[in-house]
Amino acid sequence: MDRRSFLTLSTSVAGVSVLANMGIANVAFAAAKPKIGNFGFDMSGRDMSVKPGDDFFKHGGGKWMETNQIPNDRTRWGVFDQLAAKAEEDVRNIIDDVAKQKGPKGSVEQKIGDYYSSYLDVDAINAKGIAPLQADLDVIAACQTHEDLAKLIGRPDIAVASPIGWGIGIDDGNPNRYILTISQSGLGLPEREYYLKDDARMKELREKYPQYIQKIFVLVGHTFDDAKDKADKIMALETEIAKIHWPIEDRRDSTKMYNLKKRSELETIAPDFPWADGLGAGKVNDVKELVIGELSAIAPLAKLYRATPVSTLKDYMTYHCISGQAGILPKDFDDARFDFFGKTLNGAKEQRARWKRATQAVNGALGEAVGQIYVKRHFSANAKAQMLVLVENLRKAFLMRINNLVWMSADTKAAAKKKLATFNPK
Numbered sequence: 001m002d003r004r005s006f007l008t009l010s011t012s013v014a015g016v017s018v019l020a021n022m023g024i025a026n027v028a029f030a031a032a033k034p035k036i037g038n039f040g041f042d043m044s045g046r047d048m049s050v051k052p053g054d055d056f057f058k059h060g061g062g063k064w065m066e067t068n069q070i071p072n073d074r075t076r077w078g079v080f081d082q083l084a085a086k087a088e089e090d091v092r093n094i095i096d097d098v099a100k101q102k103g104p105k106g107s108v109e110q111k112i113g114d115y116y117s118s119y120l121d122v123d124a125i126n127a128k129g130i131a132p133l134q135a136d137l138d139v140i141a142a143c144q145t146h147e148d149l150a151k152l153i154g155r156p157d158i159a160v161a162s163p164i165g166w167g168i169g170i171d172d173g174n175p176n177r178y179i180l181t182i183s184q185s186g187l188g189l190p191e192r193e194y195y196l197k198d199d200a201r202m203k204e205l206r207e208k209y210p211q212y213i214q215k216i217f218v219l220v221g222h223t224f225d226d227a228k229d230k231a232d233k234i235m236a237l238e239t240e241i242a243k244i245h246w247p248i249e250d251r252r253d254s255t256k257m258y259n260l261k262k263r264s265e266l267e268t269i270a271p272d273f274p275w276a277d278g279l280g281a282g283k284v285n286d287v288k289e290l291v292i293g294e295l296s297a298i299a300p301l302a303k304l305y306r307a308t309p310v311s312t313l314k315d316y317m318t319y320h321c322i323s324g325q326a327g328i329l330p331k332d333f334d335d336a337r338f339d340f341f342g343k344t345l346n347g348a349k350e351q352r353a354r355w356k357r358a359t360q361a362v363n364g365a366l367g368e369a370v371g372q373i374y375v376k377r378h379f380s381a382n383a384k385a386q387m388l389v390l391v392e393n394l395r396k397a398f399l400m401r402i403n404n405l406v407w408m409s410a411d412t413k414a415a416a417k418k419k420l421a422t423f424n425p426k
Contacts, residue, residue: 044063045062046060046062047061047066050062072348072350075348090374090377091359091370091374092355094370094374094377095362095370098116099112099117108372108373112362112366112370115362116362119357119358119362122331122354128330130220130329133322133325136158137321140158140160140314140317140318141314141318143310143314146305147277150274150277150278151278152281159320159325160317161185162317163301164184164186164298164302165182165183166182166183166278166284166290167181168180169181172254179287179291180279180287181290182266182290183292184294184297184301186301188234188238188319191245191248192246193247194242195239196242208344209235209340210231212339213230213319213323214230216319216323216336217230219332230319231319233312233316234312237308241301241304244300245294251294259291259292261289263285263287263288263290266290269295269299270302270303271302272299272303327361334351338351388425395423398420402420
């Protein structure tokens with residue numbers, strides 16, 4: 001279960017209690033003791049020496065920030081993060097127990113235990129070197145054409161980067177079905193601005209990022225000069241990708257990001273990308289409809305893909321394949337990735353404990369399996385009942401607010417009530 005799920009469970013009693021006090025519902029559940037602080041707003045965390053009109057953020061939470069230091073292995077810290085850490089401890093206890101029990105072959109317990117134990121076995125990881133990843137690297141090296149590389153991009157069993165990405169998800173326009181979504185992709189740094197923004201911090205990162213890429217190639221046996229040449233070409237390619245990417249404010253516009261198209265239109269929209277090869281490798285070439293996110297970016301990205309030499313794309317994919325798996329490769333790779341992405345980019349002072357990273361990895365790869373056991377231990381039938389009461393109380397509270405809004409027209413209120421009525425709690 002993810003952090004939001006844990007927060008839902010942790011706050012359900014509080015929500016029921018508050019809404020009951022509003023007179024919306026009478027709830028018979030026993031009161032719960034808060035896990036962190038008290039329910040409601042933490043008045044003691046305010047800094048009354050700061051006027052709210054001067055700096056409302058410090059006024060509302062200045063004292064809390066002074067007394068709560070960010071742990072060395074994190075780059076941010078707040079109540080949500082504290083709750084996430086508590087959930088992580090709960091999940092670790094589950095995984096530890098499961099790993100010790102060694103469940104029957106094929107069971108979720110066996111899969112969880114094996115995955116966790118493998119992640120923690122640093123000695124075995126160091127001894128094997130790059131060998132566990134070599135088969136994937138050989139597949140990349142064997143590609144000769146843009147069509148070969150597109151097939152590689154479409155394969156679900158190899159993690160490579162591409163200027164254009166796709167995946168299956170809930171259709172935002174019709175949530176009763178899944179749909180293929182195509183979008184811009186391919187950057188190693190978080191956003192396009194990291195490549196384009198002209199300030200001292202971004203310039204520093206643009207100097208150090210190629211140095212990290214170069215180090216990855218040196219670690220797999222390339223000479224210093226050859227590795228530098230590859231790093232420079234990869235940085236140049238990612239910069240060109242960034243120039244085409246939509247800025248983040250446009251990507252936050254859900255209307256702009258939802259462009260329903262027929263599969264037959266794809267070659268006309270972006271003719272330079274070998275769609276049949278890429279989508280066919282993932283067995284999604286026969287879809288009738290799909291959604292394109294950043295519509296105006298896909299054709300230029302396809303053109304860039306076709307114009308980029310195959311050798312450069314292979315180096316680019318090789319780097320991202322290795323870097324993406326660095327956490328489960330020998331220590332030199334793991335340290336190099338943390339030194340750049342953890343320290344330089346995000347400001348973490350130290351690497352997270354191995355068990356924490358192992359727990360996160362298991363919860364990511366086998367989250368549904370872990371969730372089955374988590375629910376048995378931490379989400380009782382009584383907790384679910386409280387959650388359902390909370391949801392219905394929230395629905396009633398929203399309805400009261402809609403009815404009392406003076407600025408909303410009758411037609412808009414009717415639309416809002418329809419939306420509220422169709423909300424489906426899961």
